[in-house]
Amino acid sequence: MPSRITDASVEAMLTREKALFLQRNPKSGTLADQSSKHWLRGVPMHWMVDWGTPFPLFIAKASGVDLTDADGNSYVDFCLGDTGAMFGHSPRALAETLRRASEDGFTTMLPSPDAPVVGELLAERFGLPFWQVTATASDANRSVLRWCRAITGRKKILIFNGCYHGAVDETFVSLANGRQIADPALIGEPRDLNELTKVVEFNDIAALEAALSPSDVACVLAEPVMTNIGMVLPDDGFLAALRAITRRTGTILVMDETHCMSSGPGGYSGASGLEPDAIVLGKPIAGGVPAAVYGFSDEIAQRIRAYLATRTPGHSGIGTTLSGSKLQLALMRTMLETYFTREAFAPLIELAKRLEKGIADVIIKYGAPWHVVRVGARVEFMCSPDRPRNGGEAARIIHQPVDMAIHHYLLNRGVVITPFHNMMLVCPATTKAHVESLIQGLDHCLAELV
The missing domain is CATH 3.90.1150.10 (Aspartate Aminotransferase, domain 1)
Incomplete structure (x- = not known):
């Protein structure tokens, strides 16, 4: 009993x-x-x-x-900065890199010699060839959503009820008694987020199919395991169905691995062979120092290049001055070489x-x-x-x-x-x-x- x-x-x-x-x-x-x-x-x-x-x-x-x-x-x-310090506080290899890097400048708005090495390590670990650096996973998710909308011409995104993807406005939409509503806890949002976002329950293949069938969704942004509302595991076959439906409907599949990095050096996607079109990873990638990355498949990168060739010059809304700094790249290199193995x-x-x-x-x-x-x-x-x-x-x-x-x-x-x-x-x-x-x-x- x-x-x-x-x-x-x-x-x-x-x-x-x-x-x-x-x-x-x-x-x-x-x-x-x-x-x-x-x-x-x-x-x-x-x-x-x-x-x-x-x-x-x-x-x-x-x-x-x-x-x-x-x-x-x-x-x-056992909290470890809610995953930011997933490999411990001030791990020795990272602390040594930080001391050494501190003498060579923090940020220059130019790439450092660590850039090609870190790019190759990210490609090896996560199976996606093209990457960018941001300051936080929230920034990375915002950037990915912009790229996905740009290359698909679609405004809407799809998320799962109860998800958490940082401070990204469009993800603060949930289901209440079967009705889609903007999260009332979101501070200062002036738009109706229901116009930009579709939300369905995790593990509901029929609802996912129905939401994506009009082919008006730029991307699905998801964790392979929901982790911020307790832990909700995918049913057998759900992630495979998610991958198949997104491909059939021309919807880009973005996996937020920020918490699911606990699964292994390639995240849950790598451990399960999911093959997403894009991956976002924040928190532990630089050992808790503000940094995040997002990566794309070769196909998505080609579409981005084609889009950029038609784009009017000006502010993109993607990227911040301190992103991709010398310090971030030095720390990411150490984390990838030493701990993401x-x-x-x-x-x-x-x-x-x-x-x-x-x-x-x-x-x-x-x-x-x-x-x-x-x-x-x-x-x-x-x-x-x-x-x-x-x-x-x-x-x-x-x-x-x-x-x-x-x-x-x-x-x-x-x-x-x-x-x-x-x-x-x-x-x-x-x-x-x-x-x-x-x-x-x-x-x-x-x-x-x-």
Whole structure:
């Protein structure tokens, strides 16, 4: 029989853990008060308050998987900057490159000798021959959407309900009771985004076919696994159907691998043989220093060249001054050569399997109505017995009070997982002991909750 976790037990844990957080972190509290005088919401970037704690932790040092806050408390980090530090904080090879590159200039608005090497490495890893650099994955997604619209002459894009592709306006459209609506949380958008975007549920082949059949969609922008609303895996055959339908309807298929890079050195697309027309990758490509890339197939690149030959000179709306800098290319070269390899990924995936099994054992031990899922070195548990098949189902599961209670409990005991949902990453600095500390923390938390 499943164990019952009552609202009362969750509320009692959350109340107690918030009080403990205040007791453990007086210096962070003082820093939060000081920061509120000049920073919006008291933080340099307003998401930093989304951890749900009474005030943010102020981190003094991060190395490998070790965090130290302003009060001297130590933590094992499984969040890793929500994938930005997927290979650990300040990995040695990257830190050495950063020190060396810092003496040779940061940005010149001209290519460096690393450019041809990085281009070749990207082509080898991801199977697409032509690439560009941006500062963030949001920038990369915006650029790709512009290119796709330009070469197809189509205005609309298609996304999946519950997706997340950074701060790209057209992707903030969702389904509510079967009706397509612009996300009411989007700040300051003056347009009706429904005119630009179609949205269907992930794993719904019939809905995808119907949406693309008019041949008015420039591209499908998708993650191969939905990762920002819990983790929603593709059904058997769904990605193959997605690839076949996009080809049949002349729709460009763009895979956002920013989170799914946990799958291996070529992302989930490489591991599954998906063959997208374009790939976007941000966050970990330069080890957490702002950089992202997007790549195209040879066919798409030829269409872009043909389009550019007809284009009126002037501002393109694509590219920013600091994109493709010497520093970005130097760091990307190190990341691709050192960490985006099968040899580097193999032990991470094995350790993530150990974490997945350990969490599953805890769930079974207490009869909790939860499940756990893994994609390469990325693990997530959701407080529901059944795996969601789409964003609509996932949205009804995540962000429950029990999630918040678990996060607070683990945080107060020196274990950090992603605040927005229950995601954990394994990196080269993660050890079996670190994994066991998380598993034991979750075990003790569940013992109290049930």
